[in-house]
Amino acid sequence: MKSAAVYLMIGIIRLVSLLPLGGAHGVGWLIGIMLWYSRSGSAKVVMKNLELCFPEKTLQERQKLAKSSLIALGKTYGEMGVAWMWPIPKVNKLITQVEGMEYLQKALDDQNGIILIAPHLGNWELLNHFFRQHLFMTVMYKAPKIPALDKFIFKTRKRVDVGLVPADKGGVIKLFKLLKNKGVIAVLPDQEPSLKSGVFAPFFGQQALTGKLIGDLARKTPAYLLCCYAKRLDDGNYGVVLKPANDEIRNKDLLVSATALNQSIEECIQDCPEQYQWVYKRFRRQPDGTKLY
Structure with a gap:
């Protein structure tokens, strides 16, 4: 992405942040509709993923879900200015429901550290605002190559008092140290890792290269181990959902561990499948070396 495009994108995010939440969602709805009806590359990836993950659904059902998914994705884009630029107390008021608070409280009471497993479901940026009210967490951060974008994103995330470590070997070492000191870390579990950092495991019945880090x-x-996501509610506000992850993630067998992780992610997605980021090429690499996209 060229610098001019980055500054334009930042400018658009700032402009959208001036809108009320309904206005931001309206912009997002328009983005999603354009992605769907233009038969964009994103729409094609979503349809491919839904075909793989929900073969039992009819074509019409998958098309309806794909359209809803792209609209939800557009709304997530529209909410960037909300999550990143609205006054923090104003953002906090958007979280009107919390499900599973008892699990977070147990994790805090245990004082053994917490691994927050946050799939790309709903609006994951809002989780920063929720958790900052209860704890201090650290996440991995891969800096964009363009300095202006890096500065903008870094600033917006640091304002909610989140610890950041680089997405490299040094950052992984820091995560281990934090957990040994009973700290809290958050990890995105559904990004495709490198071949050496992952193992192929079933995800909605399909082989997906799954990270070994968690x-x-x-x-x-x-x-x-606590799964978490912030889903968009019917009234436009948000509900945070917290649920224990499958403890088999601790299994020494890498395949069993990765399968348990994917099962935990699936359970979260089934709650609001239209709000998952199906546009991501989750099955790009296959065990036989072929690529599905």
Whole structure:
């Protein structure tokens, strides 16, 4: 992405942040509709993923879900200015429901550290605002190559008092140290890792290259494993959902561990499948070396 495009994107985010939430969602709805009816590359990836993950659904059902998914994705884009630029107390008021608070409280009471497993479901940026009210967490951060974008994103995330470590070997070492000191970390579990950092495991019945990091962290520490996501409610506000992850993630067998992780992610997605980021090429690499996209 060229610098001019980055500054334009930042400018658009700032402009949208001036709108009320309904206005931001309206912009997002328009983005999603354009992605769907233009038969964009994103729409094609979504349809391919839904075909793989929901073969039992009819074509019409998958098309309806794909359209809803792209609209939800557009709304997530529209909410960037909300999450990143609205006053923090104003953002906090958007979270009107919390399900599973008892699990977070147990994790805090145990004082063994916490691994927050946050799939790309709903609006994951709002989780920063929710958790900052209860704890201090650290996440991995891969800096964009363009300095202006890096500065903008870094600033917006640091304002909610989130610890950031680089997405490299040094950052992984820091995560282990944090957990050994009973800290809290958050990890995105559904990004495709490198071949050496992952293992192929079933995800909605399909082989998906799945990261080993969460399993490694879980096996070597007694940290509480907690899945979390912020879903968009019918009234436009948000509900945070917290649920314990499958403890088999700690299994020494890498395949068993990765399968348990994917099962935990699936359970979250089934709650609001239209709000998952199906546009991501989750099955790009296959065990036989072929690529599905």
